[in-house]
Amino acid sequence: MRKALLFVNGEPPKEFPNLEDYELIACTDGAFHYLKELNFPLEKLDFISGDFDSHSNDEEILQSKIHGFEIIETPDQNKTDFHKAIEIILEKGFDNIDVYGASGGEQDHFLGNLSVAFFLKDKVNLRFFDNYSSYYFIPKEFTISDVKDKMISLMPFPIAKNIETKGLKWPLYKEDLILGERIGTRNIAENQEVSIKYKEGDLLIFVGI
Incomplete structure (x- = not known):
C-alpha cells in the first residue's frame, strides 16, 4: 500500500512519524515554516503547495534549490490549500494519506479540513493525526x-x-x-x-x- 504524508498549517506535531513509512511527503506553504523551525529534514519533502497568500515564496524557492523539492502554486481561491494538496497527491497516484497539522490553530480551518475529508471520503483514505488523537x-x-x-x-x-x-x-x-x-x-x-x-x-x- 503506497502511503503519502501531508503536513498542513494547524498545530505542529510534537513528534514526527517514521518518515520511512511514506513514499511521498508534502506540505502546504503555511506548514513549511513550522517544519523548518522544528528542524524537519527538508530533503525528505517531495513538494510544497499553496497560494502563498500570506507571504512571498522566496524562502521556499531558496530551500527548494538546496533540497530539491518541487514548488506547486495553487491560486484557486474556491478550494482550501489542504483540498488542493490532496488533489495533487491523488494525481500522483496515492490514495492513502496521513495528515498532520489539520487541527489546532484557527478552528474554521479544522472544520474546513473535516469538510474536505467528508467530500473526498469515497476517493481517498485520509487519516488525521494531532497531539491528542487520530481521527478519520x-x-x-x-x-x-x-x-x-x-x-x-x-x-x-x-x-x-x-x-x-x-x-x-x-x-x-x-x-x-x-x-x-x-x-x-x-x-x-x-x-x-x-x-x-x-x-x-x-x-x-x-x-x-
Whole structure:
C-alpha cells in the first residue's frame, strides 16, 4: 500500500512519524515554516503547495534549490490549500494519506479540513493525526486493534443509524447518533480490539493517543 504524508498549517506535531513509512511527503506553504523551525529534514519533502497568500515564496524557492523539492502554486481561491494538496497527491497516484497539522490553530480551518475529508471520503483514505488523537471517517463495518484503555469517540456526520459496537465500555446496540441530539464522545476501549458497524449515514472516529 503506497502511503503519502501531508503536513498542513494547524498545530505542529510534537513528534514526527517514521518518515520511512511514506513514499511521498508534502506540505502546504503555511506548514513549511513550522517544519523548518522544528528542524524537519527538508530533503525528505517531495513538494510544497499553496497560494502563498500570506507571504512571498522566496524562502521556499531558496530551500527548494538546496533540497530539491518541487514548488506547486495553487491560486484557486474556491478550494482550501489542504483540498488542493490532496488533489495533487491523488494525481500522483496515492490514495492513502496521513495528515498532520489539520487541527489546532484557527478552528474554521479544522472544520474546513473535516469538510474536505467528508467530500473526498469515497476517493481517498485520509487519516488525521494531532497531539491528542487520530481521527478519520470509517466504513459501515470497521475493526481497530491495539486500543485497550484508549479513549474512543464516535461523531455522527451528521447522522449515523443502527450502530452496534463491541469492545467499548459503554456499547451501542442498534442505536442512532445524531449531531445536535446525541453523540458518542469519551468512550473507553475495554478490549484490544473494537468493532463498529452501522447501517446508514457517516461516522467519524477519534482514537486517543
